[in-house]
Amino acid sequence: MSATAEKTSLNGGEFLIRETEAHQVFIPEEFSEEQQMIADTCRDFLKTEIHPRLEEIDKAKSPDLMSSLMDKAGELGLLGTAVPEEYGGFGMNFNTSMLVAEVLGAGHSFSVAQSAHTGIGTLPILYYGNEEQKNKYLPNLASGAWKAAYCLTEPDSGSDANSGKTKAELSADGKTYKINGQKMWITNGGFADIFIVFAKIEDDKNLTAFIIEKSFGGITMNEPEQKLGIKGSDTRQVFFNDCVVPVENMLSARGNGFKIAVNILNIGRIKLASAAVGGSKGVLNQAINYANERKQFGISIGRFGAIKHKLAQMATKIWVCESANYRAGQNIDDLIDTLKGEGLTDAEAKLKALEQFAIECAIMKVYGSEVLDLVADEGVQIYGGMGYSADAPMERAYRDSRINRIFEGTNEINRMLVLDMYLKRAMKGELDLMGPATAV
Ligand SMILES: Cc1cc2nc3c(=O)[nH]c(=O)nc-3n(C[C@H](O)[C@H](O)[C@H](O)COP(=O)(O)OP(=O)(O)OC[C@H]3O[C@@H](n4cnc5c(N)ncnc54)[C@H](O)[C@@H]3O)c2cc1C
Structure with a gap:
């Protein structure tokens, strides 16, 4: 056996140039009974709590409904799968959290609230917090007792995220920072207890992150944004006016x-692709049922070649996305295990592995969001006029899908990142792109 074949864990980006043995590729059929049970709990939750109330969620006038649904998800343990047991979670591996993201991904606005809380809201503390911070915040976030939001974007700072103007000023006694600034498009803003806030200290080149409790005061917000889709997800402008934060x-x-910010977004990106798979499967199932039931010219429209082609294309793309996503997820888990074996802590290993697979995370974000868009678009087409009706499910699916190409880094930014990261790694000698290219 060659040295290459013996090596088990793949490095990020290597899928392009390294032969992979079939047994090294994870497929979703390999999920254990325990993992399937977690997925079933998520499915039941959507079936009983979310799907019967989609209209109510989208039309809710206050954030209380979404907040109470998050409470229920917390009671079932759906907010703590990725949080280690010592901090009140279940400590499941990365691919399990991808599975949870997939199933809950069919939950429309709820899916966005849940993923913002468990991802960009919780993970900065899990991966970068010190012991005191982890002990104080993680158990409450894992249970849903406290809800989280992530405040990076500002009116003049979107894709260029490091250019934010929010300021953090150290007090004369060195005990607190005073935060002043305006954040925009903040998911869960209306009901969050904890805000992960990025601000600049003096004329620093780079941002600094803070954990801010709503109870610190000095936080105000606008009414929820009126959006094209995910209308039930609470999105706000949040203002920090002399908000005093302990240096701790x-x-x-x-x-x-x-x-x-960048490393946490990596995780969000690949999980967004999982959610897109879940959303796409929901749309495909409904489209298949409709194609079987709806008759024109005396037969089910599903018997027309044009409709069969659409359904087949939808299924193919979902399958590709699902396969690539869980394969990358397992590659990440394998590298985490390898790094832990080399002595890194759990948090260090996870961070390093996810940074390694930033290329795959960006690829999957772009692909997943575009698969969901195509699937939702064809879903509308298969429903014909009913696809355009707010009384049928495709209208919401179509509107809710669109955000995925914009947040977690726009698809334009992620496309550029893929190439940029490949070239940088090749130039640093970390990835041998020239060898295989020359061989071809
Ligand atoms: C519903 C919703 C929820 C959100 N939730 C959160 C949240 O919880 N927390 C948070 O911090 N943010 C959140 N965001 C913000 C989101 O991440 C930003 O909208 C996104 O990063 C894009 O920034 P922007 O809107 O300023 O667009 P811009 O950066 O102004 O981009 C406008 C267009 O220009 C393109 N563009 C920009 N730079 C380049 C370039 N260098 N090359 C090529 N094209 C480029 C973009 O791809 C895009 O097409 C949310 C946004 C929405 C709409």
Whole structure:
């Protein structure tokens, strides 16, 4: 056996140039009984709590409904799968959290609230918090007692996230920071208890991250944004006006905020692809049922070649996305295990592995969001006029899908990142792109 074949864990980006043995590729059929049970709990939750209330969720006038649904999800343990047991979670591996994201991904606005809380809201503390911060915040976030939001974007700082103007000013006694600034498009803003906030100290080049409790005061917000889709997800402008934060609430070190923001977004990106798979499967199932039931010219429309072609294309793309996503997820888990074996802590290993697979995370974000868009679009087409009706499910699916190409880094930014990261790794000698290219 060659040295290459013996090596088990793949490095990020290597899928392009390295032969992979079939047994090294994870397929969803390999999920254990325990993992399937977690997925079933998520399915039951959507069936009983979310799907019967989609209209009510989208039309809710206050954030209380979404907040109470998050409470229920917390009671079932659906907010703590990725949080280690010592901090009140279930400590499941990365691919299990991808499975949870997939199933809940069919939950429309709820899916966005849940993923913002468990992902960008909770993970900065899990991966970058010190012991005191983890002990204080993680058990409450895992149970849903406290809800989280992530405040990076500002009116003049979107894709160029490190250019934010929010300021953090150290007090004369060195005990607190005063935060002033405006954040925009903040998911869960209306009901969050904890805000992960990125701000600049003095004229620093890079952002610094803070954990801010709503109870600190100095936080106000606008009414929820009126949006094209995911209308039930609470999205706000949040203002920090002389918000006083103890120095202990700085996350990691001064100037590390942009790194935190980017690394946490990596995780969000690949999980967004999982959610897109879940959303796409929901649409495909409904489209198949409709194609079987709806008759024109005396037969089910599903018997027309044009409709069969659409359904087949939808299924193919979902399958490709699902396969690539769980394969990458397992590659991440394998690298985490390898790094832990080399002595890294759980949090260090997870961070390093996810940074390694940033290329795959960006690829999957782009692909997953575009598969969901295509699937939702063809779903509308298969429903014909009913696809355009708010009384049928495709209208919501079509509107809710669209956001995925915009948040967690737009698809334009993620496409550029893929190439940029490949070239940088090749130039640093980490990835041999030239060898295989020359061989071809
Ligand atoms: C519903 C919703 C929820 C959100 N939730 C959150 C949240 O919880 N927390 C948070 O911090 N943010 C959140 N966001 C913000 C989101 O991440 C940003 O909208 C996104 O990053 C894009 O930034 P922007 O809107 O300023 O667009 P811009 O950066 O102004 O981009 C406009 C267009 O220009 C393109 N573009 C920009 N730069 C380049 C470039 N260098 N090359 C090529 N094209 C480029 C973009 O791809 C895009 O097409 C949310 C947004 C929405 C709509």
